[in-house]
Amino acid sequence: MRDAAPSAPERIVVVGFGPVAARLVEHLEPLVAAGTVALTVIGQEQDAAYNRVLVADVAVGRTPEAAIRLADAAALRAIGIDVLLGARVARVDRPFRRVLLDDDRAIGYDRLVLATGSRPLVPQLDGLDGELPLPQGVSFLRDLRDARAVSAALASQRRIVVLGGGILGIEAALAAAEEGGRVTLVHNGRAPMERFLGDGARVLATALTRAGVTLVAGTSTGITQTEGHFSGLTLEGGTVVEGGALVLACGVRPRTELADGCDLNTAAGILVDHELRALDTRDIWAIGDCAEVRCWDGSCAACAGVTTPQGLIGPGWQQADQLGLAFAAELTGMPPGVTGAPDRRDAVLVLKARGVDAVTAGEVDADPWSVEPGLAVAVWADPGHGRYAKMITRDGALTGLVCVGMPRTGAELVLLFERGSELPADRSSLLRLDSIEGAAAAMPPGPDATLCRCAGVTRGTVQKSVATGCASVKDVSGDTRAGTGCGGCHDDIRAVIEQHFAVAVTS
Numbered sequence: 001m002r003d004a005a006p007s008a009p010e011r012i013v014v015v016g017f018g019p020v021a022a023r024l025v026e027h028l029e030p031l032v033a034a035g036t037v038a039l040t041v042i043g044q045e046q047d048a049a050y051n052r053v054l055v056a057d058v059a060v061g062r063t064p065e066a067a068i069r070l071a072d073a074a075a076l077r078a079i080g081i082d083v084l085l086g087a088r089v090a091r092v093d094r095p096f097r098r099v100l101l102d103d104d105r106a107i108g109y110d111r112l113v114l115a116t117g118s119r120p121l122v123p124q125l126d127g128l129d130g131e132l133p134l135p136q137g138v139s140f141l142r143d144l145r146d147a148r149a150v151s152a153a154l155a156s157q158r159r160i161v162v163l164g165g166g167i168l169g170i171e172a173a174l175a176a177a178e179e180g181g182r183v184t185l186v187h188n189g190r191a192p193m194e195r196f197l198g199d200g201a202r203v204l205a206t207a208l209t210r211a212g213v214t215l216v217a218g219t220s221t222g223i224t225q226t227e228g229h230f231s232g233l234t235l236e237g238g239t240v241v242e243g244g245a246l247v248l249a250c251g252v253r254p255r256t257e258l259a260d261g262c263d264l265n266t267a268a269g270i271l272v273d274h275e276l277r278a279l280d281t282r283d284i285w286a287i288g289d290c291a292e293v294r295c296w297d298g299s300c301a302a303c304a305g306v307t308t309p310q311g312l313i314g315p316g317w318q319q320a321d322q323l324g325l326a327f328a329a330e331l332t333g334m335p336p337g338v339t340g341a342p343d344r345r346d347a348v349l350v351l352k353a354r355g356v357d358a359v360t361a362g363e364v365d366a367d368p369w370s371v372e373p374g375l376a377v378a379v380w381a382d383p384g385h386g387r388y389a390k391m392i393t394r395d396g397a398l399t400g401l402v403c404v405g406m407p408r409t410g411a412e413l414v415l416l417f418e419r420g421s422e423l424p425a426d427r428s429s430l431l432r433l434d435s436i437e438g439a440a441a442a443m444p445p446g447p448d449a450t451l452c453r454c455a456g457v458t459r460g461t462v463q464k465s466v467a468t469g470c471a472s473v474k475d476v477s478g479d480t481r482a483g484t485g486c487g488g489c490h491d492d493i494r495a496v497i498e499q500h501f502a503v504a505v506t507s
Contacts, residue, residue: 009038016115017043020288020316022070027324040082048073059150060179092262118252118289126222137230158244165192169249177212184214200388200404268308288316314454352488359410362400396422408433454485
């Protein structure tokens with residue numbers, strides 16, 4: 001009697017090779033090695049997955065390209081994964097379960113995962129017209145090619161104009177200024193991030209100016225070019241902000257072109273259920289910036305509010321973990337590692353640079369003078385020292401916060417916000433955390449406190465990593481994934497390392 005023929009491996013195709021796709025691939029690698037899965041990853045860029053959040057650091061020479069890479073294409077190919085770089089998917093042929101590339105190749109699938117991310121917005125300006133390719137001297141700061149363009153502008157000592165007063169624009173401007181570049185940040189409103197920080201944005205503006213960033217408020221109307229190269233940004237009224245390079249940081253939009261082309265349900269992003277499966281399909285999923293979790297159940301509380309993709313790396317990694325564990329459980333017959341979808345938390349926006357920091361979360365528009373049952377709003381400002389805090393509570397629980405120039409207070413408020421905790425009756429006690437006396441007396445966060453929000457790593461996990469021999473941020477990141485997202489926790493990781501070895505030396 002002959003043995004039954006082994007079953008063919010499940011064909012999984014992942015379209016997109018950014019940080020979220022790289023995280024999913026990590027979960028699928030053991031299945032490929034075991035012969036359970038035949039995996040194809042298709043990336044439009046020539047580079048394998050890397051951390052886009054740190055592209056600005058690469059542009060100014062603060063971080064080498066190798067330090068932000070998240071995947072090694074050669075190593076993945078060596079274990080049997082088909083990695084296609086510099087490849088573009090033309091369309092998805094759903095009836096025949098295949099992905100068609102623009103070079104006429106066709107790749108069949110049993111499961112298709114769309115991880116196409118988002119694309120930067122091209123503003124409607126005279127000389128741009130919202131179209132690609134961009135003129136010479138104009139770039140985004142989205143990928144490594146953009147980073148190289150900005151690096152060349154810095155090296156030639158050209159003034160860099162950054163258009164966009166959000167976190168990406170501010171971080172790009174700060175990074176360039178910190179490395180000695182001449183930078184002008186053009187923004188709408190009275191100050192950058194005014195929509196999120198309210199009056200705290202004016203405090204942030206002062207800090208940016210002190211950091212060497214020139215701020216210009218106004219509405220952009222077009223660009224000027226000299227001999228085919230960008231030479232200035234024109235504002236309403238005719239003012240021209242001169243420069244030798246323009247960085248566009250005007251926001252992003254989920255990439256849904258492939259989904260639209262094969263009649264998947266889309267809104268702001270590709271609509272998926274709580275298992276991340278595209279609605280009304282059995283064999284297509286979407287994760288990361290392109291995915292919008294919104295099921296058909298009209299009574300679903302999780303889908304009642306804003307469901308647009310958050311554009312943050314942490315939630316995307318959570319989705320990759322969820323889907324990877326679910327695939328592994330289904331294909332191996334093992335119990336799933338997690339049950340259900342991760343909770344969708346309110347976005348916490350963090351700006352953290354050398355000497356400039358701000359954080360905001362939840363409802364921030366509440367009026368300190370409004371009379372509403374259960375609502376309390378506390379505001380404290382010290383513009384001369386670059387400090388501002390706003391705390392919004394409902395029935396004592398923190399539901400919104402703004403904090404500028406007060407990193408310890410901001411970290412404590414975020415912790416209380418994520419836990420839904422009540423604030424102390426004396427709100428001013430939190431402000432003392434950033435005083436010299438408060439810093440000396442403050443107790444370090446407990447081991448269960450989240451140290452790396454992007455990867456969801458606790459302080460205790462980092463402490464264990466350091467205790468077992470990891471003595472650098474790079475070592476800890478490799479062991480725990482902490483610090484592999486926005487990089488904002490690097491100082492906290494260093495502090496844990498220094499604290500551990502200080503105790504070891506003195507004990």
